[in-house]
Amino acid sequence: MSDGDEQQGHERVPSRQRRRFPGISSRTYEHPADRSALVALRKLSGFDTVFKALSGLLPERSLRLLFLSDSVRVSDQQFAHLNVMLRDACYILDLEKVPPMYVTQDPQPNAMCIGLDEPIIVVTTGLVELLDEEEMRAVVGHEVGHALSGHSVYRTILLFLTSLAVRVAWIPLGNLAIMAIVTGLREWFRKSELSADRAGLLVGQDLRASMRGLMKIAGGNHLHEMNVDAFLAQAEEYEAGGDLRDSVLKILNVLPRTHPFTTVRAAELKKWAESRDYQRIMDGHYARRDEDKDTSVRDSWRDSASHYTSHVKNSKDPLMKLVTDLAGGAGDLGDRVRRGFGGFTTTPPKPPQGPGTDAPGPSDSSGGDQPPRDER
Numbered sequence: 001m002s003d004g005d006e007q008q009g010h011e012r013v014p015s016r017q018r019r020r021f022p023g024i025s026s027r028t029y030e031h032p033a034d035r036s037a038l039v040a041l042r043k044l045s046g047f048d049t050v051f052k053a054l055s056g057l058l059p060e061r062s063l064r065l066l067f068l069s070d071s072v073r074v075s076d077q078q079f080a081h082l083n084v085m086l087r088d089a090c091y092i093l094d095l096e097k098v099p100p101m102y103v104t105q106d107p108q109p110n111a112m113c114i115g116l117d118e119p120i121i122v123v124t125t126g127l128v129e130l131l132d133e134e135e136m137r138a139v140v141g142h143e144v145g146h147a148l149s150g151h152s153v154y155r156t157i158l159l160f161l162t163s164l165a166v167r168v169a170w171i172p173l174g175n176l177a178i179m180a181i182v183t184g185l186r187e188w189f190r191k192s193e194l195s196a197d198r199a200g201l202l203v204g205q206d207l208r209a210s211m212r213g214l215m216k217i218a219g220g221n222h223l224h225e226m227n228v229d230a231f232l233a234q235a236e237e238y239e240a241g242g243d244l245r246d247s248v249l250k251i252l253n254v255l256p257r258t259h260p261f262t263t264v265r266a267a268e269l270k271k272w273a274e275s276r277d278y279q280r281i282m283d284g285h286y287a288r289r290d291e292d293k294d295t296s297v298r299d300s301w302r303d304s305a306s307h308y309t310s311h312v313k314n315s316k317d318p319l320m321k322l323v324t325d326l327a328g329g330a331g332d333l334g335d336r337v338r339r340g341f342g343g344f345t346t347t348p349p350k351p352p353q354g355p356g357t358d359a360p361g362p363s364d365s366s367g368g369d370q371p372p373r374d375e376r
Helices: 003-010 032-042 046-055 061-070 080-092 127-129 133-150 152-167 172-204 207-219 230-239 242-256 262-272 276-282 289-294 299-314 318-327 335-343
Strands: 101-104 111-114 119-124
Touching: 032 133, 046 101, 046 133, 046 289, 061 172, 061 299, 080 133, 080 172, 080 242, 101 242, 111 133, 111 318, 119 127, 127 207, 133 172, 133 207, 133 335, 172 262, 207 230, 207 262, 230 262, 262 276
Parallel strands: 101 119
Antiparallel strands: 111 119
């Protein structure tokens, strides 16, 4: 970015001083689960073949023409306030080439960064109308973070394969093969959203604004009716509540999604914002792009494995607690699973067997004290 462009692009930036991160590497803010999920995705059978084929076949020029012809391109003349935010985000994260940004008519609040050779950022009118300036700044930073991390390539392939899976749903084996890769891509993309949320915070440098934006995406433009602390309490209740059945349902509920649940994103971002890692970045101590070539893949895997180990160990989720207890050799597997599906409640003692005792008959053997089976 030239000095002239820099001056022109940032002359209307609000007076609040924001820290800039020259030469920052995306490794600085990438969530360990993002990197490990991408490693797992690349190991998925057939992924490399599909990736190489689609990289040459995807109609990226057609995609660009579509947005150029049927959306509004952000510039100094159109959505000028978004253009200032975009250039400011690229300046803060030191992204040399500012990606094109479009506003498309859609009442659903959403944003995405797509493209194979060069990223394109697209935001919907629903999102622009929902968020205030500081909340929107975090979203623009989020998408610029995707661009810096190179996420747009895999997102584009995910969109294409999702559409393709619908078209070939009548071909059993073909659909299964595509859906296996789509499921892997979704798992990675959910983790990549956590990375991009961090990038959005580095750009906006206002945690409350990031929290407000996530709340509005979850509950609409009724900020006076919502509370950040209560919203975060929902995340804690979601993680810790219920029994093993709820843990399984959480997994099933999230599988078709490309984004983590909003409360979970808010809790993860707050945790990172309060960490020593975030403070070190704000103090100017972060990974540089020119050091990426010297980065050890083994070290990245080790960091990811360490993160997952810590996550499982500290998680309040009943399933994760069961895994931790079993790994530590605590208790019998069958007994703990039975109690887990009963809500980890204390099993009442069996009545003594003998004359004059009403032992449960065959009709009661299924467990009258057991909760009703979930029909999902």
